[in-house]
Every structure is written in structure tokens, then in C-alpha cells.
Amino acid sequence: MKVTIDNITIDVEPGTTILQAARQIGGDVTPPAMCYYSKLEGSGGKCRTCLVEVSKGSEKDPRPMPKLVASCRTTVMEGMEVKSVTSEKALDARDGVTEFLLINHPLDCPVCDQAGECDLQDLDYAHGNSGTRTEFVRRTFEKEDIGPYIQLHMTRCIMCYRCVFTAQQLCEVREHGILDRGERSQISTYLNKALTNEFIGNVIDVCPVGALTDKTFRFKNRVWFTKPLDAHRDCEVKGCSGHVRLWMRGDEVFRVTARRDEWNEVRDTPDGRKGWICNTCRFHKKKASDWIIDGPTKIKRISVISQGHYLNLKKPTDTFVPIMGRDPKHLLDIHTVSEVNKTDIDLSLLPRPAHSTDFTTGNVLPEAKQINIQESNS
Amino acid sequence: MSIKLLLQHDKKEGIRYYEAWRKNGGYASVEKALKMTPDEIVEEVKKSGLRGRGGAGFPTGMKWSFLAKPEGVPRHLVVNADESEPGTFKDRYLMEYLPHLFIEGIITSSYALGSNVSYIYIRGEYAWIPDILEQAIEEAKANGWLGKNILGTGFDLEIYVHRGAGAYICGEETALIESLEGKRGNPRIKPPFPAVQGLWMRPTVVNNVETIAAIGPIINMGGEEYAKIGVGRSTGTKLISACGNINKPGVYEIDMTCTVEEFLYSDEYCGGIAKGKRLKACIPGGSSVPILPANLLLKTAKGEARYMNYESLSDGGFQTGSMLGSGGFIVLDEDQCVVRHTMSLAHFYMHESCGQCSPCREGTGWMYRILKNLEYGKGKMSDIDLLWDVQRRIEGNTICPLGDAAAWPVAAAIRHFRDEFEWHVLHPEESQTRNFGLAHYADALEVATA
Incomplete structure (x- = not known):
């Protein structure tokens, strides 16, 4: 089935979505996706950042579609022509969505554990404004403790529903969901439950922002200071792939996550199993000796993680000695x-x-x- | 005197009960319809040119013919009685006074669509109406119009009344279906459309109460006869619920050939503006359609008289026209403040947004806060442009039409009443003590646009 995206024609399987076709082309034509997650059934269509203009419906029915469509949930038709970055309308809509997502976002990136691997940061760099047009008090929520593993920051949430789908599809019971509606809608448990299901840790990996973060890694380090290594172990938990990424500094394992691909989605293992990992692997195996190291991670995605290796870097010099006349040992x-x-x-x-x-x-x-x-x- | 099809008997005593309804010719349409084949009924509805009365105005016959009919999969009819649009209360009147007319329509429609289990999804705020409907269903069942093997045709039908929990969004057909399935009332992403995968993934038709109620008269008089009433593609009769600053608020049945002026000022309908005041603006079809100033309401931009029908009200597009929508006719007199009015609508949409997609979730609240600032004298001139920009980026970019419905009233208010917004910015203190007044909105069109 032939589809043309921004004048690039590609042959794809029937039933492929426009977004998937664009990802196969890669590069700039790929629309950003905040809520769509190809590994989760039913996800997508909610954030509206992936809007594209369909300038020709199909070979049979060449009429353009009247509205911008969500590329993650629209399947391609034979001879469809799509405008992504060449459409001013679509770019304007994406700018608008980015602004909407940010008007209530706390912008606490300097203290957020997700900073550096945050989809919203990437989206804002690509489509955001330099300033804000809103002067209203940002929305806040009452803090909720959702157990020993996961930290919930509702103020950062963009309501992508990914974690809800994850819990629905990976765990035996789903204990969290969306409460309330409209602006006040929030991810929550009913009432005050701890999320302790064996696979619930995966919600941290699917969260595009810093709303769900790892409590065992909280404030320990910045992601761009840690070095990712691929590793594996034979996990006895059924359904756990055991293929992980260790985020290390020196000999210390700071964080364990599932392996993610260039679209920030959990990658399948080489032998074709789903890449989700269990809570034991994620939260309790924090020693390098627990793991068999496969080698350093190759990150294709443009991010600060892959860009931390500077050449000819000028290190800042210590000013304690010239000012104080002596070298203090401790603060x-x-x-x-x-x-x-x-x-x-x-x-x-x-x-x-x-x-x-x-x-x-x-x-x-x-x-x-x-x-x-x-x-x-x- | 205009033609009355739906509200023929509404004032008769005891018409709510089966005996009185049957005496007045009730259930004749069911007797007639069950002798026809389902396809003949669909054909008859197509001929009638009946358009959906819920707001979008999609031809009902066409909607019915889109229903997928796979072998061995049950189909469903769901009646949308979640009438939550501010200004619209026609379905409430219909269900409260003429429940049997409604049940009659459901039986015929279910037979035409092959639905053996049909649902009425009624809004939670109409707490007393489900009882009326359930009683009517019981009566119909006792008299053999519902249940197994109706009139010996082998057609079975059960009707269930489902009470909603008070969410405007559940009036959107896919959110209604989700809610009926017991889930959170979030609209689904289309496609697939309900006609293919609706309630419990089965083919489903969702129709408005008034649409279903009109099926009875159509079968009784024949589709072609029905199509002769009205004008152009606006056939049949329409219920209009008039409210606001008028002398006689209420539900009126019109045949779509009367002018807006006649509807507004004649004693048969609204009876003119209350307390002898002058007309400033009007929302002709429920809160989500664009507001029109008096001069554009009574006449189109071309200078022709405007009629109460689908085409004439939308003449001129959104630049100078509006929509018939669901028929909630809200009238504002010269003492009303458009900014305040728009603010309260924006508050409604902020409150009722489901929060699923970002433009609507974040944008509706943002619009409300800007409007609140403008109304209370804290606005800036740039806020008006910002408001325009926000609504522009919501419209058309959301999953369901609630985003559009939130954006259109704001857009129309700025488009037609921008000087009133500017007056609020320039006179922050004065705007707290008095209203802007009529200005040029009621002037003759040539003067107003010159």
C-alpha cells in the first residue's frame, strides 16, 4: 500500500497508521507523539500533537479530509497523501497543543527526575514558544502516596492515559485510573491504594513526563550523568523479559529500566518477547553483580543522554583555594x-x-x- | 395555525397514560409498521427527509442505512435522552407529556433496525422522567406492544431506561455508549463509527428523542406526505424550546416555514421580548451554536428574511450565520451583557469537558479565565486577541465536537460584539456598574455594517 508523507512515498502494510508509516520514513516528517504507544492497545488520539493534514484521502476517493486528523489512529489508504511538516495548519495546531500542554505544567525541570529524557521537553524544543501567554495560577493537586516504588506528581501529568493502559494490559488488577473530569481530572487510586502489582513499575517507563518516577532513584542523580549499560538476568517472574538497561555511575547501579527504542518505547527482546520487566528486576536488583552486562547502550535518539560526551571540554576550576587561602575538606x-x-x-x-x-x-x-x-x- | 405532528395531543387530560393515548389514535403507527418490512420503513424514513434533531442535522434515513448488518451479531438502538445543552429542553417536554409517542417511535425504529434490545439513556438531572417512561413501558408491555412476539410478527423487543450521572459529555454518541457500558464517559476515537462497532462492539444507532418520536407520524402519514411539510431539505416539524427574555418561554412546534421574526414576536410563539424591551442578540440553537446580533438574526447578510430552518439559519456560514442545532432558542434583551453571558457558557464547557484530549481540557479553562478577567474589569486589549487565538486552536483539533461547541460561542461573541469586549477593557470600573446596552446591534443591517 503506497502512501506519500511530505512528498516521500513509502510502501507499507495495510492497516498501518500514518504515524507508523512516518516512523518508517523517519526524520523530521515523523509527527511527535505524547500519548500514542505502539506497544499498548487502544492508546493514542488524546494528546493531539500528532495532527497531520490529509491532502488526498485515497486513490479511490481523492477528496482531502476536512479536519486535521490524529495520525496515530488513522490508518493509511492506497494512494493517500499526507502533509506533516509541510502543512502550516498542522504545525500551527501542534504549536497550539504544545502551548495547551504547558499552561498548567509546573516547568520544574531543574528538579524533575525525568529531565533529559522527557518527551514534553523535546516537544517544547520543537514546537514551543519562548514565553508564556498565560498569567494564571497553575493547577495543583493534593499529593498522593501511591506506594513504595512509584512517585506520583500529578502537576506534571499530561493525561496521556498510557499508565492506565499499561496497568490494564500488564497487571492482574488495575488499581489506578482517572478520577474527575476536565481540568480537574487526575491519575489516582480509589481510594489511597498502593500500586504494588508485580508489573506496575512499567508505568514509569511509559510515562512521557515526570509524573510517574522511580522512588528508588528519586533525586539520586541526573540522567545525563549516568551511563546506560544493557544487561540481562534470568528472571523467574513469568512475563518478565529480564532484559534491562542499567544506569550506572562508577560501579554503582542507580536505576534499572526496560530497554527503550528510538521512539522511547519499550523494545522487544532479540528473541521476540515483550520487553516489560518486573518490579524485582527494576527496584530490588541494584547491584552490578546481579546482572550479566551485555555492553554499553547505543542511543540513536537525539537527547542529552547521548550528547554528554564532549571533546576538549574545559573543566571549571576550583576557586576555594585562591579565595580562602586553604583547601576545605567538607562543606x-x-x-x-x-x-x-x-x-x-x-x-x-x-x-x-x-x-x-x-x-x-x-x-x-x-x-x-x-x-x-x-x-x-x- | 401551523401543523402539529408531535404536540397534537399534549394538552389532553391523561395523555400520559395508555388508555387516553390509545383513544387518541396511539400505536396506529406500530400496527402499520409491523406489517411492512424493515427495509420499507427505512425507505419511508429516507423519503421523509427527516434530519437528526439532536443538533448535527444528519439525515436519519441515511444513518439507518449505514448500519452494518453482520450475521449473528445483535444490533442495538440507543436513544439519546441526555439532553444537557443549555437552552434545550424539548425532549424533556416530549418525554414528560407524551411518553407513549416516544415508545411508539422506539418500537417502530427498533423493528426497522432489527434491534431486540433498545436503550434510553436519560440524563441524571431528569430524575422524575425515568419513572414516567418506565411506567409507559410497563403499560405498553401489558398491552402487547413490547416483549416477545409483538402482534404475532415474531419480533421481540425490550426497552431499558438507563439513568446517566449528570455529564454533558455523555450526550456525545460514543461517550454515551461508553457510559452505557459502565465505563468512564469518554468519547471514542472515530473510526470505527457506532454504526459498525458501537455498544459492546455491536452495530448501534444512536438517535435523539425527537427524531425517534417523529418516526410515528412519518409512518402514519407516509414519508412523502411528511416531506411536503417544511421547505427544501428541512422537512417536517421541529420542536423549539424558547427561553430567555421573552414573554412566553416554552416548547413550540414549528413547521420550518415561519420566519425568525414571526417566531419571536407572534403571540402564538414567543410573544415578543419581555417588559417591552428591545432584542439585542439570540442564540438560535442551543448554547454551542454561534450567537447572532439582532440585525443578523432577523435578516441574513443578503438582506433576506431569516427562517427557522436548517438552511436559512446557517446562511452565511459562521461569518454572518448560525445553526438550528438542537433548537434551544435563547433570547437576550438590551440589558444583557454579552461578555458575562459568554463567560458563563465558557464556565459550563470548562466544567463539562471530559479531560481526555489536551486542547479541550486545557483550552476551555483558559478561555474561561480570560473571560472572567475581561468581565470583572481586569482584562487587557491583548486578551481579546489571545482569546480568539485560543478558540481557534481548540476548534477542529479535538476528538469530539465538545471542543468546537466550546469554541464557537466565544468566536461568535468576539466576531459580532468585539466593541463590547473592548468597552469592558477601556472602562473597567464603569463596566462593573452598568451594561454596555444595545449599541448598533439592532440597527438596520445596512447601517450596522456601513
């Missing part, structure tokens, strides 16, 4: 240079809150010390 040494926090004054011995006179006059403290000693003796 705690700040006490030795501070005028206020004198080390010989033991504030914990004061029977009351400290005030400035404690530091300026030297007489107070020995008294206090004596009182305390007497009290403790009697």
Missing part, C-alpha cells in the same frame, strides 16, 4: 570561617533559644553549661 568546614557560628559555643546546651548576645558576650555560656550539668546530675 561543614563553613563553621571555621563563619564569624557567627563559633565552634566553641555549644548551642545545644542552652536552656533557651539562642540570641545574639550569646555570641558577643563570652560569659553566658559557662553559666548555662553549669546549670545543665547540675540539672542532669540531680
